[in-house]
Amino acid sequence: MLKICHLTSVHKADDIRIFHKECSSLAKNENFDVSLIAVNCESKRWNNVSIISVTCDFNSRIERIYKASRLVYEKALEVDADVYHFHDPDLLYYGLKLHKKGKKVIYDSHEDVPRQILGKHWIPKPFRLVISKVYEAFENYICKRLDFIVVSTPTIKDRFIQVNANTESICNYPLLDENVSLPSWEERKEEICYVGGITKIRGIVELVDVLTHLDNIKLNLAGSYSPETLREELSLMQGWQNVNEFGQVNRQQIVSILNSSKIGVVTLHPQENYVDSLPIKMFEYMYSGLPVIASNFPLWERIISENQCGVCVDPFDINAIAVQVKHLLSNPELSEQMGRNGRKSVLEKYNWTIEENKLTTIYTSLM
Numbered sequence: 001m002l003k004i005c006h007l008t009s010v011h012k013a014d015d016i017r018i019f020h021k022e023c024s025s026l027a028k029n030e031n032f033d034v035s036l037i038a039v040n041c042e043s044k045r046w047n048n049v050s051i052i053s054v055t056c057d058f059n060s061r062i063e064r065i066y067k068a069s070r071l072v073y074e075k076a077l078e079v080d081a082d083v084y085h086f087h088d089p090d091l092l093y094y095g096l097k098l099h100k101k102g103k104k105v106i107y108d109s110h111e112d113v114p115r116q117i118l119g120k121h122w123i124p125k126p127f128r129l130v131i132s133k134v135y136e137a138f139e140n141y142i143c144k145r146l147d148f149i150v151v152s153t154p155t156i157k158d159r160f161i162q163v164n165a166n167t168e169s170i171c172n173y174p175l176l177d178e179n180v181s182l183p184s185w186e187e188r189k190e191e192i193c194y195v196g197g198i199t200k201i202r203g204i205v206e207l208v209d210v211l212t213h214l215d216n217i218k219l220n221l222a223g224s225y226s227p228e229t230l231r232e233e234l235s236l237m238q239g240w241q242n243v244n245e246f247g248q249v250n251r252q253q254i255v256s257i258l259n260s261s262k263i264g265v266v267t268l269h270p271q272e273n274y275v276d277s278l279p280i281k282m283f284e285y286m287y288s289g290l291p292v293i294a295s296n297f298p299l300w301e302r303i304i305s306e307n308q309c310g311v312c313v314d315p316f317d318i319n320a321i322a323v324q325v326k327h328l329l330s331n332p333e334l335s336e337q338m339g340r341n342g343r344k345s346v347l348e349k350y351n352w353t354i355e356e357n358k359l360t361t362i363y364t365s366l367m
Contacts, residue, residue: 005081013041115273155276193220193261203267211239213322222246258288267315286342309342
């Protein structure tokens, strides 16, 4: 029996990638004993995974980095697992400490963090490049010494494999046990949707502005704002009156929102870490039978074009986005066919079942 412990000091215990995909997939294997340590959650047994909570009070990002990560590490030592799989840059130092204690350690890089730092609103612009370079050197130093690196896209894999040959991409594709059956096209409302983190560099300001160019078309908006003050700024915009605001929602609510909409929008800005990303929301839109309006990044254009499941636009061109929304809503047969094409491509190649097998193979190799 291989004792496995996943660690996060940042994400919620029910995080879709960490818990619903990776931990739950591993727990299906009778040779794996799986636990997950997370902060300020409910300790319980769920999906054959032991969720272990550590309590931590913090009032700032810096305080969280120092306090929560240390407490997660201390709890990890108590668990005394064979393999530790951690998901946050905050835990890099402790991942190396676990490795030095003779444990097998996997780092799961959800994002290209050095490139992500360049777009962090809370870091003053003059310091972002320096911090990015220093962080990348620190991350590379530690990752070179760990047993395995798991990343979320092939592009991030290309970077890490230069540091550690034991690197594999486990893409964040949809679970096929969600949204098994879809409503008919006629049952859907004349609404568009955006589900995920809500920030300026993810195109929310432009998307709300688009609503002023449409005839009473609603935007179904679900997710949390960063910074939280962004919501007040958006609420003052003219288009806000046509926003159906859902806030932070669970998986069932996400499915409901997707199934009531007719278009999924993912018009992120050309931030370096976004251009080569594989956003889960795009593939969830496709799986839900929605035509996609996406940013015109080369990788995204190739996916959308090859699968004939939507259109790509300049994410800053409000008029172009509005034109495509109008075009898709006024051509229901085209939109429905795009939706069918997208769902078919997810069922055949962009799904978690394929990635699950890759993850299990990594753990088997560590045994």
